[in-house]
Amino acid sequence: MYPKKLEKFLLKVQKPGRYTGGELNSVVKDKSKVDIRYAFCFPDTYEIGMSHLGMKILYSLVNAREDAWCERVFAPWTDMEAVMRENDILLYGLESGDEIRNFDILGFTMQYELSYTNVLNMLDLAGLPLRSKDRTSLTPVVIAGGACVCNAEPMAEFFDITLPGDGEEVTNELIDLLKEYKAKGASKQEFLQAAAQIKGVYVPSLYEVEYNEDNTVKSVNPTCGAPEKVEKRNVADLDSMFSPSEFVVPFLEVVHDRTTVEIFRGCIRGCRFCQAGFLNRPLRRKSPEVVEAQCKAICDSTGYDEISLCSLSTSDYKGLEKLITNMLPWTIEEKINIALPSLRADNFPKELMEKLNAVRRSGLTFAPEAGTQRLRDVINKNITEKEVLTTAAQAFSGGWTAVKLYFMIGLPTETEEDIEGIANLAQAVVDEYYKNPDKPKGKSVSVSISVASLVPKPFTPFQWEPQDKPDVLIEKQNYLVSCVKTRKVNVSRHVPWTSFLEGVFARGDRRLADVIETAWRKGCKFDGWAECLKPDMWEESFAENGIDPYFYTARRREYDEILPWDHMDYGVTKKFLVNENKKAHKGETTACCREKCAGCGANKLNGGVCDEIGKTVV
Ligand code: SF4
CATH class of the missing domain: 3.40.50.2300 (Response regulator)
Structure with missing residues (x-):
């Protein structure tokens, strides 16, 4: 109405x-x-x-x-x-x-x-x-x-x-x-x-x-009896948590026009840049039976022909193969496509890929995040080049011809060699296609690389790190483009000024309220849309309020500095994050929760246990 x-x-x-x-x-x-x-x-x-x-x-x-x-x-x-x-x-x-x-x-x-x-x-x-x-x-x-x-x-x-x-x-x-x-x-x-x-x-x-x-x-001082630390809410049992059985079906095309069902919350990985991974710890998952029943109910009530099984890292879902196997008969019959976003290159089984091939095929996306093994160790992205190439080869044998790879620039300790590594890895994927005897006949390969800029976020091991200024990011982006030697590889990049503004607010404090209001009064809105972003208006707003935005983005913070968000408690301890930051600078990795609990502290939100391993160190 x-x-x-x-x-x-x-x-x-x-x-x-x-x-x-x-x-x-x-x-x-x-x-x-x-x-x-x-x-x-x-x-x-x-x-x-x-x-x-x-x-x-x-x-x-x-x-x-x-x-x-x-x-x-x-x-x-x-x-x-x-x-x-x-x-x-x-x-x-x-x-x-x-x-x-x-x-x-x-x-x-x-x-x-x-x-x-x-x-x-x-x-x-x-x-x-x-x-x-x-x-x-x-x-x-x-x-x-x-x-x-x-x-x-x-x-x-x-x-x-x-x-x-x-x-x-x-x-x-x-x-x-x-x-x-x-x-x-x-x-x-x-x-x-x-x-x-x-x-x-x-x-x-x-x-x-x-x-x-x-x-x-x-x-930061609480008044009127407010708690000193505000602990986040954590729904421990996702199977019994409320889940909708119908979605409003839009009249016009929206970004994701499909059924989406969450299969787990949290993540077993510890990618050091990933805020969602840390904010949503500990991992809690739904059983395959509950996921399937929810998918069926929503498909019936909406008529959608695509289901997205969503999470931060879908191929980490323990019951994935069972779930897909159970869902295939009715999804094939009803011509419903199953989409698996957020896959990892190291644990996407060939059998699963073949099964998914039975329904409509969607593009494959992987996120190596960094171009060299050294930098992937810094960010704790425990994926090797070999794993990316093996998975790509399997995908090509299975008939896929388009691969999308996600990377970041502006990561701590990054060098030119790491940026060249992005272009090299994309090239290696292209080469893998051409040497694959089972590749689809008469088709060419397309590899897209999407390059985001690191925005260090609260509650991650990088919350103390300086963020690259926009001019540095532009130089790095241009360098990457110059390293790409084939038209089979397509580079898409983020607007550096957008990442800069995001960085100011991500780690900002209360004094930014006046800046936000001033910018809005000058006409700033839809700042995440490149065509609407008005850097001049923002610069004026910072200046008029006597705020240096680089105070929030470009400086390294000391470990003992009180951070504006320290009175929030997301379970993961500051001690753990400091340790992870130090390990990043030494290029040391941390095993995922399924291999070994690293004692991050988030298990306290789940009554002391985590779904994936059951035993945690404190
Ligand atoms: S307590 Fe251990 S298993 Fe649980 S989320 Fe933290 S590191 Fe992972």
């Missing part, structure tokens, strides 16, 4: 289907019969938000309650924003068309630092004050979850609450609490203080931050 006023403008904007609602499986309730109205806000376009699994889970989870109604809200694209502002149309929920400023909870999912200005834009379009302190009534409570809230400090002024960790249980607890506090006519402050007592709830306004003269954090 959409406001009546909007009707005459819908055909004037790109993709009106983004704004109309009414899709198959969208949930419409009688608003007079619910106590809590929840707006799930995705601070990017409809197409991106509708592909996000977290949204699908929380949307169904809240709507499974009789007393609550969850609606979807996406960031309107700039053309629609102009229409809304010119015609005084406030941001509305897609299911009811009602203005979200009258809802009880606005829940943002924060997956990407470059959507921060979109949050401000959405609050403004909703007709709400941007800052938590200026929204004085109890509702709407503005909350946020997702990976970025592991360091919510740059957005601390804007959010009332953030939810580090898994959202399923805590969302329900927060709704229950708000319902109770609303019924008794409590104030916002009373509610926030009570919410801070729920495990996995962070109320930024209840913490006072002091800074040293050198601009580092001096102390």
